[in-house]
Amino acid sequence: MNRIRKKNNVIRIKQLLRQLCDIALDDLEVLLEKRIWTRPWILKRKERGSSALLLEELRCEDIGGFKSILRMSPDIFDILLSCVAPKIQRMNTIMREAIPAKLKLEITLDFLSSGINYRKLSPHGDRTLSRIVNSVVGVNRLQWVKLFGIKSNIFSSTSGVPQGGHLSPILFLLFVNSVRNALPLCKLLCFADDMKLFMEINSAADCENLQSSLDCFVSWCLKIGLKVNASKCRVMTFTRSRSTILFDYNISGLTIERVDNLIDLGFKLSSTLSPSPHIAMITSRAFKVLGFIMRLSKDFKLSKSLKSLYCALVRPILEYGSVVWDPYTVSDINQLERVQLRFLRFCCFVLGIPHLAHDYTNIANILGLPTLAERRRTLNLKFIRGLITNHIDSPCLLSKINFKVPSHISRSHVTFLIPTANTNYLQNEPLRRIMSLANEDPSFDDNLF
Numbered sequence: 416m417n418r419i420r421k422k423n424n425v426i427r428i429k430q431l432l433r434q435l436c437d438i439a440l441d442d443l444e445v446l447l448e449k450r451i452w453t454r455p456w457i458l459k460r461k462e463r464g465s466s467a468l469l470l471e472e473l474r475c476e477d478i479g480g481f482k483s484i485l486r487m488s489p490d491i492f493d494i495l496l497s498c499v500a501p502k503i504q505r506m507n508t509i510m511r512e513a514i515p516a517k518l519k520l521e522i523t524l525d526f527l528s529s530g531i532n533y534r535k536l537s538p539h540g541d542r543t544l545s546r547i548v549n550s551v552v553g554v555n556r557l558q559w560v561k562l563f564g565i566k567s568n569i570f571s572s573t574s575g576v577p578q579g580g581h582l583s584p585i586l587f588l589l590f591v592n593s594v595r596n597a598l599p600l601c602k603l604l605c606f607a608d609d610m611k612l613f614m615e616i617n618s619a620a621d622c623e624n625l626q627s628s629l630d631c632f633v634s635w636c637l638k639i640g641l642k643v644n645a646s647k648c649r650v651m652t653f654t655r656s657r658s659t660i661l662f663d664y665n666i667s668g669l670t671i672e673r674v675d676n677l678i679d680l681g682f683k684l685s686s687t688l689s690p691s692p693h694i695a696m697i698t699s700r701a702f703k704v705l706g707f708i709m710r711l712s713k714d715f716k717l718s719k720s721l722k723s724l725y726c727a728l729v730r731p732i733l734e735y736g737s738v739v740w741d742p743y744t745v746s747d748i749n750q751l752e753r754v755q756l757r758f759l760r761f762c763c764f765v766l767g768i769p770h771l772a773h774d775y776t777n778i779a780n781i782l783g784l785p786t787l788a789e790r791r792r793t794l795n796l797k798f799i800r801g802l803i804t805n806h807i808d809s810p811c812l813l814s815k816i817n818f819k820v821p822s823h824i825s826r827s828h829v830t831f832l833i834p835t836a837n838t839n840y841l842q843n844e845p846l847r848r849i850m851s852l853a854n855e856d857p858s859f860d861d862n863l864f
Contacts, residue, residue: 470521485524486593496520597635601628606680616652622662633666645669651677655687655840681735690740694747701732701754709761718766722782725758730787737791738798743843751787759784792852796859799849815846829854 473481474489482488487495496517503520505513560567591610595603601614601624612632614625636643645666650673652659664671675686683693708724715721733751742748759775759782762768768778779785801807802816819832831850836842853859 482593485521487524492520492524594632594635597631598628600624609680616660616662619660619662622660622664626662626664629664629666643667645671648672649674649677651675651684652686653684653688682739690742691744691747693740694742694750697732697735698750698754701729702757704732705729705754705758713765715765718762718782721758721762721765722784725784729754729758733787734790734794737794738849739845741791741795741845741848743839743848748788755784755787795849795852796856799853800859812846816850830860 470481470484473484478488481492485492499520500516504516507513559569591605594610598612601612604611604613612625612628614621614628616622616625633643643666646669648666648671650664650671652661652673661673663673676692677684678696683696685692705725708728712721712724733754742751756775759778762782763770763775763778766778768781770777798807799816802809802813817832817834819827819829821827831854833847833850833854836847841847
């Protein structure tokens with residue numbers, strides 16, 4: 416009897432285990448059915464998503480609508496995609512395919528143009544969108560500073576354009592690219608994050624048009640989430656006329672300060688566009704640096720060391736942008752040469768080189784230092800040669816170069832046709848001056864084309 420009971424109990428236990436296993440398998444199947452790696456409707460995004468339908472239709476039929484969404488034309492988008500795709504495209508895995516670089520870029524540009532705060536992306540649903548934007552733009556990027564082999568603590572950059580981001584150098588350019596459409600009445604000059612609105616003023620109506628353009632510019636900035644700081648803005652009138660039309664321009668009711676001189680991109684601009692204020696500024700700065708060098712190198716006995724210090728620290732100050740402001744008056748030319756003459760006199764004293772009174776030609780030949788006027792002439796010729804040979808990419812300036820095409824055989828073999836000018840000021844404007852110097856140089860045409 417005991418054996419029979421034990422056998423029956425074993426059979427019941429096996430049956431119970433089978434039932435429990437069946438129940439466990441059913442529950443496991445239910446769990447596996449509920450856990451979906453990718454939702455079915457997401458799998459259809461390749462055929463029915465906005466990237467496949469809406470943007471493709473806009474690309475073909477409505478380029479203006481495409482630009483209103485991504486803030487750029489399809490051609491520029493394709494160029495941008497070809498540049499950043501190798502950096503933002505991930506590899507496919509056995510679990511799923513990676514999100515295409517094209518879709519990532521479209522999501523990021525749409526996010527940037529919408530003005531939505533980055534922190535608002537994460538709370539809504541999953542964090543896929545925020546991760547895509549972060550991978551493309553580089554939000555919350557940690558940075559550090561390394562100087563002389565010493566590395567600072569790691570910190571988070573909370574403002575400015577993130578360094579090292581794939582799109583960081585062109586994000587601002589994408590934003591300001593549409594500003595030209597908002598300013599139909601005036602012209603615009605842009606360099607990095609610096610903008611200049613300008614217009615030819617001949618009457619009070621032109622002043623009103625410029626103020627209207629300024630209001631449109633402020634509205635455009637507010638629309639894309641930027642704020643104009645009126646305290647950093649300036650108004651400047653460039654004219655050589657004695658009768659000037661003055662107008663109080665304002666930004667959101669705040670009057671913009673009017674100035675007669677302004678330092679922009681390292682140049683000191685005056686209302687008459689005279690190079691004299693800029694030359695006075697750079698000579699003063701060069702004398703300060705030269706004085707510092709003279710105090711530290713009074714015990715030097717090597718001419719190469721003195722020349723290296725002068726050429727590295729002083730002369731670049733006197734030659735920065737000289738193609739623009741190269742002077743034509745004797746007083747401005749002599750003011751610049753005074754800096755180099757001061758250095759040559761110091762070298763004669765330190766190195767013990769004899770010289771005639773106020774004649775430093777000998778020491779200049781020993782050091783191999785041509786005059787600053789000769790170097791500016793060489794820089795002018797180098798600039799126009801680079802402009803013609805496409806080493807300097809500026810179609811606007813190249814279009815203003817006048818090549819002389821003779822209608823008949825003559826003894827004149829100059830390369831450029833110089834337009835006539837009524838004043839010395841106009842005759843010495845940069846492009847005319849450079850073309851004149853090129854015509855005077857007999858070796859300019861060698862290996863030019």
